[in-house]
């Protein structure tokens with residue numbers, strides 16, 4: 358496959374903005390090239406446009422070379438850069454499994470790209486044949502979220518790899534919850550799969566939703582194009598410094614994840630004993646999708662007691678379902694005790 362053929366012609370021909378800091382990268386002591394104010398160091402200086410220090414740490418932790426890493430302002434920017442790079446507005450389309458994360462469709466709408474929804478099976482399995490059948494010569498991207506939000510399940514790697522080999526466009530696998538999953542990551546398929554893009558984030562397991570840092574892993578050819586399309590200084594210095602700090606604390610993060618997995622097991626056990634719970638779907642994430650006796654009423658009841666869960670009652674195939682994030686042991690106990698009061 359020729360990646361350049363799949364890139365929008367205007368992006369293929371783009372002469373990117375060349376910033377002062379990307380033209381000079383060596384060591385120097387006097388910087389008079391970027392019209393910065395010399396006072397208030399270090400926030401007076403433009404940040405590294407390619408975030409090298411952050412990428413070096415992600416590279417070490419994930420075992421993927423830095424040149425295969427793109428960083429965005431949350432995964433939301435990574436999602437958007439995929440559309441802006443590959444999809445011609447009003448012409449191209451994408452295929453996505455449903456139900457899944459809402460931003461793939463919102464971002465398609467913003468970019469005027471048709472969004473083709475392919476339902477998961479009733480037990481939330483990925484229907485690879487249906488995804489391929491929904492594609493045509495203008496389908497540039499397939500969206501796979503694994504573990505999936507809101508269903509919680511992860512898909513077998515061989516099913517995803519099979520989809521990559523049978524599809525002529527890009528397969529984006531969004532792995533925001535991969536640290537909570539017992540299934541492996543698609544990252545290990547990256548080197549042998551030129552049309553694979555894997556997304557991860559600092560927002561979930563890494564406990565850093567407030568700082569907005571999303572990661573896309575792909576071939577260097579794709580990453581180089583994303584870097585041309587993004588805003589030159591998309592990730593600010595405060596975020597880069599914080600990211601370096603949290604990435605160095607990754608053993609602590611692993612301990613949080615272990616604790617949340619224990620809390621998840623306990624939460625599922627407690628929920629399964631409640632009269633208002635009809636079904637708990639298997640989960641590879643830090644949340645559980647739960648079918649309850651009356652989703653709207655229970656959502657309102659919890660809200661009236663100051664507990665907010667996600668009502669998925671109007672989402673395809675999620676009729677009667679609430680999505681509940683795994684919290685601390687105390688938070689989970691408060692939820693369970695409150696649900697015991699429901700209907701009394």
Ligand SMILES: *Cc1c(COP(=O)(O)O)cnc(C)c1O
Pocket residue numbers: 430431432433434458502506531533557558559560566569570571
């Ligand atoms: C939470 C979530 C995101 C958001 O990621 P950010 O990096 O915070 O933008 C993206 N995709 C899925 C599937 C999510 O669940």
